[in-house]
Amino acid sequence: MIGFSMTEEQIELVELVRSLLREEIYPTVLKTDQKNDEIFDWSYIRVLARHNLIAPLIPKEYGGRGLDFVTTSLIIEEIAAVCAGLAACMVGTLHGLLPIILAGSEDQKRRFLPLFVEREASLASFALTEPKGGSDIERLETTAQLRDGCYYIQGIKDYVINGAVSNFVTVCANGGKNRRAACQFFVVPREQVKVNKNRKTLGIRYANTAQLHFQNACVSNNNLVGDIDGAYLLLNHTLDLGRPLIGAIEVGIARAAYELVLAYAQEREQFGRPIFSNQGVSFPLVRMATSIDAARLMVWRACSLIDQEGDYTKASSMAKLFASEAGQSVTARAIDIMGAFGYTEESLLNVYFRDAKVCSIVGGTDNVQQMIIASLL
Ligand SMILES: Cc1cc2nc3c(=O)[nH]c(=O)nc-3n(C[C@H](O)[C@H](O)[C@H](O)COP(=O)(O)OP(=O)(O)OC[C@H]3O[C@@H](n4cnc5c(N)ncnc54)[C@H](O)[C@@H]3O)c2cc1C
The missing domain is CATH 1.20.140.10 (Butyryl-CoA Dehydrogenase, subunit A, domain 3)
Structure with a gap:
């Protein structure tokens, strides 16, 4: 069945997002872009958080809105039509959460997903790209080595949206002694992440984009998402x-x-x-x-x-x-x-x-x- 019309629920949600953004964000977007401030301004994120819109794909059982992808795309279009940087913060967060939603254990879902639905302004990030390149995703230099029940993550990730301001970073690292395509996902808490620098970008300036350094970041093996074969x-x-x-x-x-x-x-x-x-x-x-x-x-x-x-x-x-x-x-x-x-x-x-x-x-x-x-x- 092919449908081109929105449901009542989708229309209501789009109208809610449109009016919120028009009233609370649109009046200041030009100034925000011109300021291009290094200090992250949480006020726009708070507007989304108030309505549980930071990561609306999070299933209802973890406190999310449990929206499907079509409805999420409608919301993202509305947000980007006012502030693309804010939409990028949201999509960066969703990238950080998707491996957990898709392959995380029940314990990981209970620990990490509710952080984005508690009406608190919080963000996640997804770190794949490295200084030596982003296109060849099979060749990762960031390594993860298991010692005494803890993974030690070593490497640099670049251009990470929300990198300096996220609650945690979902890092893709090579767990297979430099074998190609031997990546694994790890949820690395904020305190284990060093920010090398914030990137000044041409556009989406509201979003923080950062280079991150993992210096033997010690991550419990409870934070390894999925298994090596499916990674x-x-x-x-x-x-x-x-x-x-x-x-x-x-x-x-x-x-x-x-x-x-x-x-x-x-x-x-x-x-x-x-x-x-x-x-x-x-x-x-x-x-x-x-x-x-x-x-x-x-x-x-x-x-x-x-x-x-x-x-x-x-x-x-x-x-x-x-x-x-x-x-x-x-x-x-x-x-x-x-x-x-x-x-x-x-x-x-x-x-x-x-x-x-x-x-x-x-x-x-x-x-x-x-x-x-x-x-x-
Ligand atoms: C604002 C911003 C935010 C970003 N956010 C994130 C994020 O949150 N997390 C994250 O992990 N990454 C992020 N990235 C990084 C982004 O995913 C990479 O920049 C992208 O994948 C390209 O990698 P690269 O810049 O290293 O270019 P390269 O891989 O070095 O490629 C350079 C050029 O060569 C071309 N090229 C390379 N190989 C081939 C080939 N085989 N055939 C034809 N052409 C080829 C590419 O198309 C490109 O034009 C972000 C980037 C930007 C600009």
Whole structure:
């Protein structure tokens, strides 16, 4: 069955998120981006926490909202349409929690998942990328060695969203003496994580992005998630599930740029008439609206396949790839239509343009998505 309409519950949730963000976050997003502060501002996270929206995928039995992927993608699009950095904090947290939700023991689920549902503002992070590279996920230099019932984690992870501010970091480390694809997931508590530096990024500036150093971080073997045989599969599973959610961020950014510039084009006058009355302006807007719709439908399809436990790997990569290209093209065209003001730091289009760039890198670059899709054609 193919459905294109939202349920009553989804409509209500989207309206709640839209009004919360409009009232409590939108008025300050431009300033937050311009400040580009190193000190993390928890106020936006608190807005989500108040409504149990930081990690809405957490099952109800652990206090979460127990939402499916389609509904979660709707929420992420709404959040990204106002502040993509906040949506990135949320998706970074979900990446940190997914291995636990998918393969954690009952004890791990009871210890870690309720930390994100107690109306407390807390975040998790997911650390895979290393300074020597992010695309070749089979070659990890971070090691985990078992001694006296404790794993010692040694290595550097980079570009970790929420890295310096998360409650814990779900680290992917090589537990197999440098064998390829011998990764395992470990939940490393905050006190065992050293922050080397915060990364100043082009976009999604609200989110903290950090380089982390694990210096023989001692982690109890109760914090090893899943088993060695299934670990590489678990990693790929986590990445596949995360990709349409990253696509949803891109759809939100593109929609925000499109809506802003559509309103502008209908008001702005040149040659005695609104610029929208020229096909040179309205046709690009048509292309923008069309590609946003297409990207959103691809995100929904991938999420729906996930929810129905279908075969979603190709659909997830396609959704992220298409959304990433659509978002970059829409935000660039939006600046063309606005003209000079769109190019200034006073315009949100400037923010959307920079934010849109991230999705072609994070969660696997566009080339990596094409490699995955090609292997499944
Ligand atoms: C803002 C931001 C947040 C991030 N958050 C996280 C996070 O929370 N956790 C985390 O673990 N990582 C995170 N990352 C890292 C991200 O996942 C990696 O940057 C990404 O996977 C690419 O790795 P790389 O930057 O090392 O590029 P590389 O792997 O060095 O690749 C460089 C270029 O070579 C291309 N390339 C490489 N191999 C091939 C090939 N075989 N064929 C064709 N082209 C190829 C790539 O497509 C890319 O264009 C984040 C990155 C950014 C920018």
